[in-house]
Amino acid sequence: MAHLLQQMAYVGQTPWHELGNQLPPKQPLEVWARQAGMDWRxxxxxxxxxxxxxxxxxxxxxxxxxxxxxxxxxxxxxxxxxGRYQIVQPRDVLEFYRDLTEVSGFELETAGVLKAGRKFWALARTGKETALKGNDTVKGYILLATSCDGTLATTATPTTVRVVCNNTLSIALNGASSGVRVPHSTTFDAQAVKRQLGIAVSGWDTFMYRMKTLAERKVKSHESLNYFLRVLCQVDGHANSQNLTNERALKKVQELYEGRGRGAELGAAKGTAWGLLCAVTEFVDHERRARNQEYRLESAWFGQGAGLKQRALDAALQLAS
Structure with a gap:
């Protein structure tokens, strides 16, 4: 089967099972465009x-x-x-970061093309960073992604990455994503998005305060089971018969939570609501069944996997409230 991932570039540690072209840090956007497969229109x-x-x-x-x-x-x-569809070019996604990387201290970390060019993205580190108990470090990122086939609006999303396991989680407050969406029926205005995103990025401290609250919330064994059942086996509060049969997923997240997950033994995660959330994000990003790693990446960032992580975050915050 052909790969969804047409091309990708990255700096630092090799992501997604050695996919992509490795670059030295602080490369010009022109180099990123060429190595990430985004130098076309x-x-x-x-x-x-x-x-x-x-x-x-x-x-x-x-x-x-x-x-x-x-x-x-x-x-x-x-x-x-x-006929009125507004195109966002691959280079537009990279250019979004030019002043952020040159002036504001952002650093591009990955960029690439999915589905032979139908979807493309760039992910940059913001410089925001917080350590939970046990030096469980979480870093802040901005993910900008779009499509040209109607499957994704141009979306800028504040995102966190848990360093110990490279799990990703979109920042969300009050049950809603803090991202900025620009439908393809309107023109993409990068500066306007950055102004809106400034408000969203300012929510970092509030979001991380809530993650610290999750790390302080001790969880009993029956609470952990109920949490995983709710997240994995229910949709909109109703049991899903298809998911109820997914014993593998339920067993896997429990194993990750109970010690097999990367970072599961750290003080912030062991026996806490933060640990519950991290077990689900690790499952989605690294363990969930997928045709290949490219499908898993697309799902974890843009598809069902992203929805599952959002449901896990909501449930964890409710548990700690």
């Missing part, structure tokens, strides 16, 4: 079709309400979208 053309006529080849007709998006380098088609 999305082109567009009206949808055309052949109108058949008896005894002739027919004539080429144009359907102005739709357009085909395709890659400038390979000419490979990407999608068919409405």
């Amino acid at each position: 999305i082109c567009e053309t009206p949808v055309r079709y052949m109108a058949e006529q008896a005894g002739a080849l027919g004539s080429i007709m144009t359907f102005e309400d739709q357009k085909v998006l395709y890659r400038s380098d390979t000419k490979a088609p990407l999608s068919v979208v409405g």
Whole structure:
């Protein structure tokens, strides 16, 4: 099966089972674009079709309400979208970080292309960092991702990474993501997004205070089981018969929580609500069944896995309230 991950670049520790091109720190965006597979443009053309006529080849007709998006380098088609669809280019995603990396101390850590160019992203470290009990370090990031096939709005999301296990979790406050979404029906204004994101990033201290609260909340054995059942086996408060049969997932998260997870024995995680949350995020990012690592990455950041982690965060915060 063809990989979803078309190309990727990274600095530091090799992520996602040695996928991607390793770069030295502080590389120019031009180098990132080339090594991450983002040095091409999305082109567009009206949808055309052949109108058949008896005894002739027919004539080429144009359907102005739709357009085909395709890659400038390979000419490979990407999608068919409405005529008003606003394109965000791969280089736009990298350029979003230019002043942040040159002036504000951000550092690009990964960038890449999924689904042959239909989805692309860049992840940068913000410099924010907090250590929970036992030196359980959590770092702050900004993830900017978009698509050109209608599956994802251009989305800037404050994200945390737990260093000991490289688990990712979107920052969320009051039950909602702190990310900024720009639908493709409107023009992507990078500076406006950064202004909005400034408010979201300022929520780092509040978010980490809540994570410290989770680390202080001791959990009894029956509470941990109820938590995992609620997160893995219920949707919108109702039992899901398909998930109830997923004994492997339930067993795995319990094992991760009870000591087999990376960092499970650290003071902040052992026997706490923080440990419950970390068991789920590690399961989603590293253990959950997927066709391959690329599918797991897409799910963990943009798909069902991301939703599962959000549900786990909500349940943990309710447990600690």
